[in-house]
Amino acid sequence: MISIHVSEIIERPVGEVFAFAGCADNDSLWRTGLSARWPIVSGPPVANMLIQETVTYLGNRFTMQGVIETVEADARVTFRSxxxxxxxxxxxxxxxxxxxxxxTYELTLEPTGTYGLLPAQTADLFTRLIREDVGTLKQLLESRNETGHEQVAVMELAMA
Known part of the structure; x- marks a missing residue:
């Protein structure tokens, strides 16, 4: 079994980060290799929401069907396959x-096949992948903030 924990401070309010990163509809914008993802029902996360995703990583294709188990608004979303x-x-x-x-993105997985034979390397690969994804999420959300300020400044200038 491999447990991965990656954390990052995102310079945006918790409600905004939760609305974006808590919603499976947005995962394709920040998760590497996500070729297909669908909640059976689109929209904000709710307990017992069914999800399905396909991720391609290092030439391997992983498919997961799962369920969002718990949702605590602006605090936590848990899931399992x-x-x-x-x-x-x-x-x-x-x-x-x-x-x-x-x-914080926490993931525990039970590697199978070749990944199960090389647990240390598997942990390193998935940790690196999740670290990159969380970095992309941070950059995406913080750049939306900068873009928003630029748009406001342009609008204020146009009104002057």
Whole structure:
């Protein structure tokens, strides 16, 4: 079994980060190799929401069907696989730090096949992947903030 924990401070309010990163509809915008993802029902996460995703990583294709188990608004989303190439479960945690968010992505998986024969390398590969994904999420959300300020400045200039 491999457990991965990656955290990052995102310079956006917790409600905004939760609305974006808690919703499976947005995962394709920040998760590497996600070629298909669908909640059976689209929209914000709710307990017992069924999800399915296909991720391609290092030439291997992983398919997971799962369920969102719990949702605590602006705080936590937990999930687990119900049918997967590699059984997994995890959570996304959202903690306010002033006007910013301490975001943590936790994933526990049971490697199978070749991945099961090389647990240390598998842990390193998936940790690197999740670290890159969380970095992309941070950059995406923080750049939306900068873009928003630029648009406001342009609008204010146009009105003057």
């Amino acid at each position: 119900t049918r997967a190439t590699m059984p997994m479960w995890g959570q996304r945690l959202f903690e306010p730090v002033g006007n910013h968010t301490y975001f």
